[in-house]
Amino acid sequence: MRGAAPTRIGTRAEISEKDTSARPGMPSSRPLAGAVEPARVRGGGWVDSSCERSGGTRAEDRRTRADLGNRPDRRYGFAIADEGEQMDRNIRTVEDVLKLMDGLFAPDADRWTPAGGSDWWDRFYADRSKPVPFFAAKPDESLASYLDRGLIAPGRALDLGCGPGRNALHLAARGFQVDAVDLSPSAIAWAEERARGAAGDLRFHCGDAFDLAATGLTGPYDLVYDSGCFHHLPPHRRVSYLDLLDRLLAPGGHLALTCFAAGAMGSELPDAAFYRDSRLHGGLAYSADSLRWIFSDLTECELRPMRDEPAESPYFGEGFLWAALFRRGAN
Ligand SMILES: C[S@@+](CC[C@H](N)C(=O)[O-])C[C@H]1O[C@@H](n2cnc3c(N)ncnc32)[C@H](O)[C@@H]1O
Numbered sequence: 001m002r003g004a005a006p007t008r009i010g011t012r013a014e015i016s017e018k019d020t021s022a023r024p025g026m027p028s029s030r031p032l033a034g035a036v037e038p039a040r041v042r043g044g045g046w047v048d049s050s051c052e053r054s055g056g057t058r059a060e061d062r063r064t065r066a067d068l069g070n071r072p073d074r075r076y077g078f079a080i081a082d083e084g085e086q087m088d089r090n091i092r093t094v095e096d097v098l099k100l101m102d103g104l105f106a107p108d109a110d111r112w113t114p115a116g117g118s119d120w121w122d123r124f125y126a127d128r129s130k131p132v133p134f135f136a137a138k139p140d141e142s143l144a145s146y147l148d149r150g151l152i153a154p155g156r157a158l159d160l161g162c163g164p165g166r167n168a169l170h171l172a173a174r175g176f177q178v179d180a181v182d183l184s185p186s187a188i189a190w191a192e193e194r195a196r197g198a199a200g201d202l203r204f205h206c207g208d209a210f211d212l213a214a215t216g217l218t219g220p221y222d223l224v225y226d227s228g229c230f231h232h233l234p235p236h237r238r239v240s241y242l243d244l245l246d247r248l249l250a251p252g253g254h255l256a257l258t259c260f261a262a263g264a265m266g267s268e269l270p271d272a273a274f275y276r277d278s279r280l281h282g283g284l285a286y287s288a289d290s291l292r293w294i295f296s297d298l299t300e301c302e303l304r305p306m307r308d309e310p311a312e313s314p315y316f317g318e319g320f321l322w323a324a325l326f327r328r329g330a331n
Contacts, residue, residue, distance in 0.1 A: 002055060003169045007273060008116065012168060015061070017201075022159050029201035034331035035047070035172065037275060039309035040072075042230065045309070047313055051307035052067075053263075060312075061214060064178045066145070066245045067250060067282060071239060081202065086311060087197075088178050092241065094233065095187070097236075098236055098237065098240060100258050101234070101236040101275075102234070102236075102237075103314075104275050105234060105274075105275075105279060106276050106278040106279055109278060109279035109280060111207065111232045111280070112183070112232055112233050112234065112237060113183075114207070114208050114211075116125065117183045117210075117232075118183040118184050118185065121182070121183055121186070121187060122184050122186040122187075124184075125163075125164065125184055125186040125187050126186060126199075128190065132261075133318060134139070134163065134166065134227070134228065134316055134317060135148040135164065135196055136166070136315070136316065137164070137166050137169070138166055138309075138314055138315050138316045139166055139167050139169075139199060139316065140167055140227050140258060140306070140315065140316050140317065140323070141305075141306065141307050141309050141313070141314060141315035141317035141323075142185070142256065142258060142306055142323035142325075143167055143170060143171070143225070143227075144315055144316070146171070146254075146256060146302075146325055147174055151186075151254075151301060151302070151325060152222075152223055152254050152256070152325075153222075154174065154176050154221070154224065155177070155219060155221075155222030155253075156177050156179075156219075156220070156221045156222050157176040157177070157179070157222065157223040157224075157225055157249075158178075158179050158180075158181070158217065158219075158221040158225065158248060159171065159178060159181070159183060159225045159227075160162070160224060160225065160226040160229050160230075161181070161209060161229025161232075161243075162181055162182045162187070162191060162208045163179035163191070163227075163228070164185075164187050164190040164191045164194060164203065164311060165183055165187075165190070165191025165194050165195060165202075166171070166194075166316065167227055167271055167290075168180035168191065168195075168204070168225075169191075169194060169195060169200075169202065170197055171202075171223070171225065172195075172198065172199070172200030172202035173198070173199060173200050175190045175200075176201070176222075176223065176262065177201040178200070178202045178203070179205060179217050179221075180202065180203070180205065181204075181207060181209045181212075181217065182204075182205075182206065182209075183205075183208060183209075183214055184206070185192060185206050185208070188204045188205070188206040191204050192204055209229070209244065210237065210241070210244060210248075212244065212248070217248075218248075219247060219248030219249065219250065219252035220248060220249065220251075220253065221248050221249060221250060221253060222250050222252075222253045222254070223253060223254050223255075224244075224248065224253070224254070224255045224256070225244060225256050226247055226255070226256070226257045226258070226259075227257075227258045227272060228258060228321075230257055230259045231259040231260040231266055231284050231286065232280070232283050232284075232285040233284075234274060234275075234280060234286070235271040235274060235275075238294055242294070242295075243299070245298075245328070249328050249330060250328070250329050251329065251331060252327065252328060252330040253327070253328050254301070254325060254326065254327050254328070255295065255298060255324075255325070255326045255327075255328075256323075256324070256325050257287050257291075257322070257323075257324045257325075258306055258320075258321045258322060258323050258324070258328075259285075259291070259321060259322055259324075260283050260284065260285045260286060260307060260321065261285065261286065261320055261321060261322045262285040262287040262290075263285070263287075263288060264285075264305075264319065264320035265283075265285060265320035265321070266282070266283045266284050266285030266286070267280065267281035267282060267283065267284055267285055268285045269281065286322065287320065288303055291303065291322060291324055295324075295326050297326055297328075298326035298327060298329075299326060299327045299328075299329065300324070300325075300326055301325040301326060301327050302323070302324070302325045303323075303324045304322070304323055304324075305319055305321070305322065305323070306318055306320075306321040306322065306323040307319070307323075
């Protein structure tokens with residue numbers, strides 16, 4: 001048992017021979033000891049107090065051991081909480097785990113939750129005159145092309161992270177019944193201004209696309225459209241994204257996605273590094289194969305670099321983005 005007191009513990013050399021997971025300063029799969037007794041320190045994990053460990057000092061280790069005195073937790077090596085840290089046992093569901101993982105990121109790195117992301121995006125949209133390519137009220141060239149080639153046909157559409165609504169407006173003008181959702185009240189206010197007087201069936205919703213129960217949106221949708229939201233999600237939120245598709249995408253419906261293309265834009269760090277760094281470094285790059293893997297429950301219709309569109313074009317297009325169209329099976 002992990003927390004039980006060992007009767008005899010080998011030397012560090014013996015342990016490292018037997019237990020390859022034992023590394024100085026890192027939690028081991030079992031107690032590490034030898035010349036010194038193991039101590040369970042703040043934050044958990046057995047450490048050999050002769051080792052340096054990150055985030056603490058030897059003095060703290062000594063105080064921890066002294067505080068424990070002769071109590072049973074001294075012998076069994078239970079962790080004690082930091083000052084101000086409350087014990088909780090709140091994890092019950094996958095969503096609880098995902099929320100806990102959201103919290104591993106620095107607050108100022110958050111671009112995807114109502115808690116941090118909506119303020120960040122509000123500030124981003126505050127100056128509408130900034131030369132941000134997607135501030136122009138033009139649809140994606142890829143969206144126009146899917147429509148012109150008949151790859152997608154009017155039905156119900158959900159625009160995820162719609163921003164100021166340029167693609168939602170185009171979808172509505174082309175006969176879709178559109179729900180468009182964004183975290184940022186400023187983006188939604190801007191989108192609603194643009195939609196005033198426009199023809200078509202279009203509703204904007206301010207909220208978290210992954211908490212659709214809160215926004216009152218229900219599927220099924222024939223098209224889920226996402227231009228530039230997916231690459232701002234941390235890796236674990238792909239689980240929420242795929243769950244959203246499972247729940248809301250109609251059989252035979254399409255996912256159309258534009259996102260940062262590896263080699264051209266976005267961070268190419270491995271997934272785990274974002275948790276180590278507590279930030280997403282401006283957004284995640286995806287390779288074509290990584291998109292195929294992530295959306296492997298869907299069928300690929302088209303996956304190509306977006307066409308670069310000149311400033312005078314009626315369409316938005318940047319070559320550093322993928323334009324991907326996937327279809328859900330018809331059953
Ligand atoms: C790069 S912007 C793209 C905006 C818009 N799709 C466009 O292309 O003009 C990404 C948008 O995703 C939104 N977003 C990020 N996380 C979200 C979430 N969990 N729910 C809803 N919107 C989200 C942001 O508020 C932001 O407006």
